[in-house]
Amino acid sequence: MNSIHSPQSRTVDKTYIRDTFKTLQDEICKKLEESDGTGRFQEELWHREAGGGGRTRIIENGSVIEKGGVNFSEVYGVLSDQMADVLQIQRGGTFFATGVSIVMHPISPMVPIIHMNVRYFEVSNGEKWFGGGIDLTPIYIDVPQAKGFHQKLKGICDRHHASYYPTFKKWADDYFYIKHRHETRGVGGIFFDRLGVDDTFTIEERFDFVKEVGEAFAPIYTSLIQSNRHLPYEEAEKQWQRIRRGRYVEFNLIYDRGTKFGLDSGGRIESIFMSLPPEVSWMYNFQPQPGSKEAETQKLLRKEIDWLNG
């Protein structure tokens, strides 16, 4: 994979990181449009009164994507107590945060929902760190595809440190967990936070990793689109998709720290809620038929599956 920027001769500071994230947003939108074929991103710039703003890019009613967003934001100012609590850091002082957040809801229940986020924080006590992750939410879990997805993530992780994949894979299992349903959001992926607060790696090394995660998104997802977009499905599969999308909403509104941070930091509601799917349904006590494809997927919505060697 080619790197967007050459790793030589640059200072990894907030300006550089922000610019890299903006370029990443551009590249990803371009590749997703090519892959979708007909859908085009609509851009909206927004301004945050207390400091900063963002560049929201939404795609709706494409050939593959029903609704999705690739959002860049850069917000800064006084750290509210609420924000400090969500970030689990000390209260007081100021902050700077920039990131790219992606969620894609495809039309077809055969194409998985995907989420990716890379973000950078600085607070006025001198702490700075990266966070992020990628996770996949198939409506129907295809085990070889889940394996391929994890293999790609492991490949990226391993180029940076042998501890990354096992640590970040477990972190994703724990983070993307819908506690009240006792089920995971999907097949997981990787999740990491506060990379850089300790001094095991330089901030440049952490940045190189995070950038590679961001750059991996487009090839990983467009390849999944390519493989699955023409698979047939019927109304029963669409119904299961609406139910699974309901779980996605439950996770995002009840547990997701990114959503909470967005709401607490005065982010733009419509940008934050681009992650919420179209056409969702809550049916009372829906239980898949034993032995059905839906039941097979349901069984795999749990932590600690070793996708690589399963």
Added chain:
Amino acid sequence: MNSIHSPQSRTVDKTYIRDTFKTLQDEICKKLEESDGTGRFQEELWHREAGGGGRTRIIENGSVIEKGGVNFSEVYGVLSDQMADVLQIQRGGTFFATGVSIVMHPISPMVPIIHMNVRYFEVSNGEKWFGGGIDLTPIYIDVPQAKGFHQKLKGICDRHHASYYPTFKKWADDYFYIKHRHETRGVGGIFFDRLGVDDTFTIEERFDFVKEVGEAFAPIYTSLIQSNRHLPYEEAEKQWQRIRRGRYVEFNLIYDRGTKFGLDSGGRIESIFMSLPPEVSWMYNFQPQPGSKEAETQKLLRKEIDWLNG
């Protein structure tokens, strides 16, 4: 209105309150079935491992009601710290809680969503109190109907104390508020909590009020159904309904203390989530056309409207 029980010669204790709530559930289900015409409630009994359980009654695919629940529950045991924090009471000790919770999602966007709850709590430090409320969420606000709704609630409140309606109406405005949208969930109603912790009224007087609120639900809602069930609507109205239902989900999953208490106290998920609507949609940045019926409703989704004298 006839009272279910005679007010004479009874001790208002948790057993009596629980039995009254069960009878209330029976009465309401009966009247809703009569009003709907074809829909029938399906009952599911559930058991809570840590103590108690409930009687969930769900109606789906009726002539008027698309999905709704009239749930009775009675739960008790050790008070967890999480539950204490949600209830905003001191940690430690044991609790007893019983109540009836109702949410109705009609098929027609011309028939409003409604919610009612009455509940009773006791904790081992000796505190006991009632809580509850009724609030109405029209997809299209009909001002005379909203006025009629508030008049009925004021009538009930005034029979108990002149302070009740103004206090509980404001409480509903504040409680049923979707902060991140800067809009109310609907036209409000009444909301109250911790009635009985102070000693202004006897527990019998508080109980008489709460029972009357519970008994008011069926006549209020069946009359609204009767007035609106035959109003015509088209796909545009259904689309607006899916969007408004999305707001209902946002409120319930992000703010509703009843939902949080249910999740934290190990309640039955499918019973708690009966409040979530079927067929919901999140469209990116939907804005009603200026001057449209949708825009008129949007304008009225705010606090401090004096519906009685508006």
